[in-house]
Amino acid sequence: MLSFRRALVAAAFFISVLFFATRSTSGAVSSLAVQPPKAQSDSDSKQGSVTTGASNNAVHAGGHRNWPSPQGQQTMQDPSKMTLYDRLAYQFPYDVETKFPAYIWQTWRWTPAHAEFQFREQEATWTEQHPGFIHEVITDQVAVHLIRLLYASVPEVIEAYAALPLAVLKADFFRYLILLARGGIYSDIDTYAIRSALDWIPEVVPRNTVGLVIGIEADPDRPDWKDWYSRRVQFCQWTIQAKPGHPVLREVVTRITEETLRRKKAGSLKNIIDKNVIEFTGPALWTDVIFEYFNDPRYFDMSQSAGPIDWRNFTGMENRRRIGDVIVLPITSFSPGVQQMGAKDTDDPMAFVKHDFEGTWKPESERHIGE
16 A cells, blocks of 8 residues: 555656646647737837848848737737727737638628529639638628627727628728738639649748738739729739738728728718729729838838839739738739730649639729720
C-alpha cells in the first residue's frame, strides 16, 4: 500500500504530465486554426518596404508603415467621443500578421437549397476550389440580421444599411461590411472560381505582410474611355479578399454610412438611380479609396516618394503587383476572356475567377461587352 506521501507525489506527477500533454495538444490545434484578429492602433506604426510582385521593383518610393503585432489586451476607450472612422477601427482592429480567414461570402435572393437558385454551377466552384473553407450564401433577409449583430456597437452603420433604397446599394455595402468585420473572400454569386485563393498571392510574398487582394476590372487604353468607364484604371469589387479591419474597408464603410445618412436627412435618397450607384457604393468609390490609401501618409512614408501612385502605375500590367500590404492582380486574374484591354483567356495561369455579370446590376457599358 502506498504511503500518503508517495500517493501525494504520484498524484502531483500525474497532474503535471496531464497538464503539459494537454498544453502541447491545444497548441498544435490552434496553429492550424484561423487566428482571430488582434487589437492594434494605426498610430503605433513603423516603416517597412514597398515592392511590386515578381519583379520586386519599387512602386512607391516611400516606405509602407507596417503595424507591429499588438501586445496584450486592448485598452478600454469611450466610443462616444470617437469619430465613426475611429470607432470602426476600435471595434474591428487590423492586424496584418494574422491569417486570411477561411471564409467565402456570397449574397443572393435565395440559398443553393432553394428551387429558384440558378447559380449552382458557379457557387459549387468555390467549394471545390477551397476545401475546408466556410462558404456562406447570405440571403437579403439574413443579411439584415447579420449586420445588426456585427455592428450593434456602431448603430449609424445599421441605420445607413436599412435606409439604402436599392437592393444593389445594399449588396455593395454588404460586401464591405462583412469583410471589415470578419474578413475572408467576397465574390458575386455569378462568379466562377478558376483557381484557389491560395494561389492568388505569390509564394515569394509572406502572407503576414498582405491584408488586401484586389484585381483590375478595367484598363481602357482608348481616347473615349470616359464614355464607358468611370475611371481610367478601375478596380473590381465583385471579388475581394481581405483581413478584418483593413483601413481601405474602414474608409469605404465610413464614407457610405456618412453619405447615406446625409442624404437621408436631406430627403434625397430616393433620387438615386442605377447610373449613380457606381459613384455612391460601386467601383468608382472603391477605386478612389484604394488610390487614396496608396498615397495616405498615415500608412505610407511620403517624404521619400518619387510621386503619387495613380493609374499610370497599373495600366498594362500583366503580373501581380504589391504596394505595401495590398496585392493588385492584373486584369486577366478577375476578368479573363473579355478579349480586350490586354486580358488573356481563362486558361492563362493568371486567370483566377470569371465573372459572368448575370447576377449583377452593372449596365452594359460596364460589362466589357459590345465595346
